Amino acid sequence: MIDVVVIGSGASGVHAAWPLVKAGLQVALVDVGHRDDGAPKPPGPAHFTQLRSTDPDQFRYFLGDDFQGLPFGEVRVGAQLTPPRAYIAKAIADAATRSDDFQAMQSYALGGLAAGWGAAVPPFSDVDLEGWPISRQQLQPHYDAVARRIGICGVSGDDLERWFGPSPHLLPPARQDSNGSWLLDTYQRRANWFHGRGLYAGQPRLALTTRRHAGRGPCRNLDMEFWGDEDRSVYRPVYTLDQLRRQPNFTYLPERHAEVFEEQEGGVAVRVRNLGTGTSERIDAGHLVLACGAIQSGRIAARSLGAEDTPLPLLSNPYTYFPCLLWTRLGQPTRNRRHSLTQVMMYFDPHRRPQQALQAQVYSYRSLLTFKLLKESHLPIGDALRILQHVQSYFIILGVHHPDYPGTSKLMQVRREDGGVDISYRPTISESRRRTKLENELMMVMYRLGCLPLGRVDPGYGSSIHYAGTLPMTEENRPLTTTPQGRLRGTQRVYIADGAAFPTLPSKGLTYTLMANADRVGRQLATSLSL
Amino acid sequence: MTMTANRALHALSEECRRFARYLLDAEPDSAEVERYARAVQTLPAVQCGPNERLLSAARSPLLLPFLDAGTSYLRLDCPFRRRLMLAAAIFEASPRHADRFLPCETSIARMAVMGLWTGLRMAVLVPLGVLLVKALHRP
Numbered sequence: 001m002i003d004v005v006v007i008g009s010g011a012s013g014v015h016a017a018w019p020l021v022k023a024g025l026q027v028a029l030v031d032v033g034h035r036d037d038g039a040p041k042p043p044g045p046a047h048f049t050q051l052r053s054t055d056p057d058q059f060r061y062f063l064g065d066d067f068q069g070l071p072f073g074e075v076r077v078g079a080q081l082t083p084p085r086a087y088i089a090k091a092i093a094d095a096a097t098r099s100d101d102f103q104a105m106q107s108y109a110l111g112g113l114a115a116g117w118g119a120a121v122p123p124f125s126d127v128d129l130e131g132w133p134i135s136r137q138q139l140q141p142h143y144d145a146v147a148r149r150i151g152i153c154g155v156s157g158d159d160l161e162r163w164f165g166p167s168p169h170l171l172p173p174a175r176q177d178s179n180g181s182w183l184l185d186t187y188q189r190r191a192n193w194f195h196g197r198g199l200y201a202g203q204p205r206l207a208l209t210t211r212r213h214a215g216r217g218p219c220r221n222l223d224m225e226f227w228g229d230e231d232r233s234v235y236r237p238v239y240t241l242d243q244l245r246r247q248p249n250f251t252y253l254p255e256r257h258a259e260v261f262e263e264q265e266g267g268v269a270v271r272v273r274n275l276g277t278g279t280s281e282r283i284d285a286g287h288l289v290l291a292c293g294a295i296q297s298g299r300i301a302a303r304s305l306g307a308e309d310t311p312l313p314l315l316s317n318p319y320t321y322f323p324c325l326l327w328t329r330l331g332q333p334t335r336n337r338r339h340s341l342t343q344v345m346m347y348f349d350p351h352r353r354p355q356q357a358l359q360a361q362v363y364s365y366r367s368l369l370t371f372k373l374l375k376e377s378h379l380p381i382g383d384a385l386r387i388l389q390h391v392q393s394y395f396i397i398l399g400v401h402h403p404d405y406p407g408t409s410k411l412m413q414v415r416r417e418d419g420g421v422d423i424s425y426r427p428t429i430s431e432s433r434r435r436t437k438l439e440n441e442l443m444m445v446m447y448r449l450g451c452l453p454l455g456r457v458d459p460g461y462g463s464s465i466h467y468a469g470t471l472p473m474t475e476e477n478r479p480l481t482t483t484p485q486g487r488l489r490g491t492q493r494v495y496i497a498d499g500a501a502f503p504t505l506p507s508k509g510l511t512y513t514l515m516a517n518a519d520r521v522g523r524q525l526a527t528s529l530s531l
Numbered sequence: 532m533t534m535t536a537n538r539a540l541h542a543l544s545e546e547c548r549r550f551a552r553y554l555l556d557a558e559p560d561s562a563e564v565e566r567y568a569r570a571v572q573t574l575p576a577v578q579c580g581p582n583e584r585l586l587s588a589a590r591s592p593l594l595l596p597f598l599d600a601g602t603s604y605l606r607l608d609c610p611f612r613r614r615l616m617l618a619a620a621i622f623e624a625s626p627r628h629a630d631r632f633l634p635c636e637t638s639i640a641r642m643a644v645m646g647l648w649t650g651l652r653m654a655v656l657v658p659l660g661v662l663l664v665k666a667l668h669r670p
């Protein structure tokens with residue numbers, strides 16, 4: 001008899017399953033679980049510049065055997081996914097998600113979206129959790145448990161501590177690259193001035209093992225994080241899944257697409273489609289934990305509760321990129337060894353309204369290759385190539401996330417006819433204006449940091465790949481919501497352990513909180529079942 | 532292979548060589564040429580009819596810089612510009628040309644000279660290029 005069936009092997013699913021398995025319960029994890037489809041990968045651990053100068057087959061992973069890595073057309077959601085990671089966004093033959101104004105990148109991969117994520121893990125503060133029925137204090141033990149499990153590096157006691165709160169389990173910070181150190185030095189020299197303008201900067205917290213941790217790492221600073229996982233230093237949910245699979249009371253059931261559930265006397269029956277055989281199967285368990293991403297969990301819940309025509313709220317951080325030149329650093333030497341992830345994290349709150357603060361992440365541009373920039377440059381390609389070679393070391397991408405709150409024009413709805421999802425996502429005019437105004441103000445301050453913005457790229461709604469809010473957690477007893485313990489209202493035995501339960505989205509990346517909340521839901525369920 | 536297919540392949544190989552000379556002042560090797568031809572034949576995004584006038588004009592190495600400047604200035608997302616970008620990507624992902632793409636350190640003085648030179652080039656190439664592209668391009 002299965003005590004708990006968990007749907008999804010992403011960041012949420014594996015951390016919900018962990019405490020249940022540790023409590024000795026029989027747990028099955030149902031997953032579509034697409035695997036890396038054998039796309040060519042970099043050969044062994046080698047540094048980016050070394051591969052570039054020596055490997056005759058590099059075009060196979062940099063461009064893809066079918067040249068799928070070439071970015072023609074508009075910048076779209078998932079532009080960061082390189083050919084070796086394209087399988088993460090592979091669809092399944094199923095009723096589609098449709099929208100005119102929102103690009104939802106859903107993953108059916110083993111390990112979900114975090115098989116290719118950027119690993120920035122800012123925790124939510126009490127301000128971020130305003131309107132939630134749980135506090136930072138309640139989440140703290142789960143943040144700590146996840147930090148110990150996955151390995152998080154960073155510094156305590158810097159200017160970002162007021163945004164992050166303390167963490168007792170940090171690994172040493174990652175080595176900063178030349179742009180990152182330059183920016184932080186400039187910032188620290190005039191910290192009071194920047195604070196007066198509402199800018200706070202520091203080293204990011206990253207799910208990156210800077211020393212050996214749980215059999216992984218340390219990070220070798222090969223600058224290949226977008227292409228492969230050679231040193232296993234960036235956390236991927238599949239590592240936790242591998243640990244779970246070594247436990248006798250855990251079963252992994254891949255190639256299964258969960259469709260609906262039905263509560264019955266003493267348990268839950270989940271109907272799944274076996275993608276290998278094409279047949280329908282039924283899995284019986286004592287309890288069900290939905291952790292297959294906010295949109296999929298919302299869809300399964302709405303279909304199972306006969307609420308297909310009811311619109312569900314949908315949240316996603318609006319996202320903008322700013323290519324910038326660090327012009328004050330021009331001509332300075334650049335260190336070759338570095339990682340490709342976020343170098344500096346910033347929070348910008350000029351109007352002292354921390355709920356509306358934006359998050360800006362600084363990446364140095366190198367390992368995604370020059371040709372991707374050519375399209376965005378106004379210069380002739382021939383001249384752009386020559387110039388970029390000389391200025392590339394001083395080139396940064398500033399990725400800006402804004403918070404998101406539920407609204408009557410940001411909704412998803414399950415189609416009754418085929419079970420697919422329609423999304424309509426239109427922020428209000430005042431939300432859009434506030435976003436532009438804040439970005440303009442940020443650019444003025446960035447200029448004082450020596451950053452010259454060269455353009456603004458808006459990849460469209462949904463492109464942050466942060467989705468939440470479809471079955472929000474609340475104290476109010478409303479249908480299609482979740483209790484503070486994670487139980488889906490209208491059910492007795494179904495729990496929500498992914499972003500679906502987040503009632504709001506601060507500008508911070510949500511995945512660390514997804515994992516901590518999943519751990520919380522799993523742990524509470526384990527405790528109640530063990531009583 | 533039919534005669535027509537052979538001719539098309541030959542034209543693509545020549546196009547690749549012209550682009551390499553223009554972008555890198557270098558000759559591509561046979562693997563790069565083959566890769567370019569295969570990419571054009573595989574990717575619908577870079578394909579066009581035989582009468583694409585910008586690509587026909589790009590057969591002249593003299594016109595190439597003007598066409599590049601004109602299409603960039605007008606931000607014209609056309610097969611010519613896409614193919615030039617494709618060629619750049621193929622050359623970049625080849626160890627032979629790595630030193631032409633990997634970042635290099637340069638003094639500020641040299642950058643200033645480069646900036647000035649590019650500015651002067653643009654002052655000539657862009658207006659003439661825009662005229663040329665407008666005359667040739669039919670959306």
Ligand SMILES: Cc1cc2nc3c(=O)[nH]c(=O)nc-3n(C[C@H](O)[C@H](O)[C@H](O)COP(=O)(O)OP(=O)(O)OC[C@H]3O[C@@H](n4cnc5c(N)ncnc54)[C@H](O)[C@@H]3O)c2cc1C
Pocket residue numbers: 007008009010011012013030031032033034078080081106107108109110111112113114115116117118119120121256257258259291292293294296465466467498499508509510511512514
């Ligand atoms: C390029 C990129 C960079 C990112 N960077 C960051 C970052 O730096 N910081 C951050 O906080 N976040 C980041 N994110 C977002 C982060 O990856 C996601 O928030 C997180 O992985 C979501 O985890 P999840 O488990 O809730 O859902 P998902 O990752 O979507 O996992 C869903 C899982 O459920 C399975 N599944 C789905 N539907 C079904 C079904 N019907 N039946 C059975 N199984 C199903 C899938 O196979 C998959 O295993 C990034 C994402 C991407 C793509």
